[in-house]
Amino acid sequence: MIDINPVMILIHLTDGKGFVWNVDDARMIREEHRLVGNLVGALVRKPRQNLRLGLPLQLLPEETRLLVEIGAASLVRHSLNEKDHSEDDDSSMDRAKSPSSTDDQDTLQTEVEVYEEYIEDSYKEQRKLALAEKRRTLEILSDRIAERRAKRRQQRGDVDETPMESSSTGPIKELQHLEETFYFPEETMMVHLPTARPSLGVVQEVDVCQASPDWPYAGQPEHEMRFKVFKDLWQRGYFLTSGNKFGGDFLVYPGDPMRYHAHFITICFPYNKEIPMSDLVTAGRLGTNVKKTVLLCSPNQEGAVTYTSLQWSGMQ
Incomplete structure (x- = not known):
């Protein structure tokens, strides 16, 4: 068992994804840190409905890492006993992922x-x-x-x-x-819906800078590129969500997504690498169809991001 600051937000890792189970933490993430996440909890009797979702709040890997880096959250994993994290070799990781011992x-x-x-x-x-x-x-x-x-x-x-x-x-x-x-x-009978995750077994803090089965993103070039873009736009005061449904990496909002539509679709490309013309045409048509500006984002090694906007001008 480790000592964790009770004031700090706890992000629980499950299969490489970060979840927030505490309702006060979820509110703080949105109101104070301008991060949105995605509510994924559903009622047991209606697991397929998606109109009224609740806790837990699932965070993007970039949101999770940003909260840890600014000192607002701690990344933790749960195991059933002390043996699961007494060592960091492959055998201990396998035990943590598939508990099969008598204990x-x-x-x-x-x-x-x-x-x-x-x-x-x-x-x-x-x-x-x-x-x-x-x-x-x-x-x-x-x-x-x-x-x-x-x-x-x-x-x-x-x-x-x-x-x-x-x-x-x-x-x-x-x-x-x-x-x-x-x-x-x-x-x-009434069923109590918990607003925090109960303690299950032993809690271990996870290092966001080291790759592990619980946090596989550290060191991945694509994640590093996406995180630099995400952090730069967040520092500029924007709200960001996943852009998968619009074919991009992120959707960028001028304010809370509950009040504003997204203005930009960001697509991340490696710095100083050629972009195929077919990708440029696809991105331009995508932005035109959904009435949003496409941002081509390329961060360099120092973290500075170059932005190129695409807007369809039509035939002259």
Whole structure:
């Protein structure tokens, strides 16, 4: 177990992707650091709906690295026991990715049992509260219910009544055995949606500057190029999101994407390398079709980025 600053945002790594599970951290990332991410959480009963998504917040690799570099976040991974990160060789990485030892299975079994016990206790507590509410409602309405039943019996001419039932007021028979007859289906119980990831096993901090199975981007030329462009545009005050749906690397917004449309589509190219004419034509037509300006971005070794904008002028 490592000591992590509780004020720092925790980005949890899963299969090389960064996720934020804490709702306050997700809000801080957007409001204070101008990073958007992408909510990917869905309800268990409707896993395919994509209109109302919630936590976790999935971050782009560039967003993840930027938060770590500016000191706002810490990159962490979770393992089931200390042995998973006692060494950094290939065998320890394989164990972390595919836990198959007896200790790992026992730990997982314990987590499942704790969760099932929590669900059972929650159901009992909610049933108790629902029963109390049902009893309180019946006690308030008991006189009115008994009076209406007495009137219906008189209208039917039913004279075979018990002394309690013949009274126009007083407790109704449902209250006598409410504890035994009350039914509270498990499907209707409320489920607590956590706003932070519970601690599972041991937490280890991941170095963003070193490549690993949890963070494979370090040192990759394409990632380094994209990150330099992303950081430069972010420092200029823009908001950025993934540009995959428009065929680019990033979409660039003048403000929060909830309030503005994207103005630019960025496409990253290596510095001082020729760009095929077919790529230029494709990028120009792309920007014209979606009414956005295409930015060809090429960072050099020092991190300075050269921008070239493409706009379709039409035939003269």
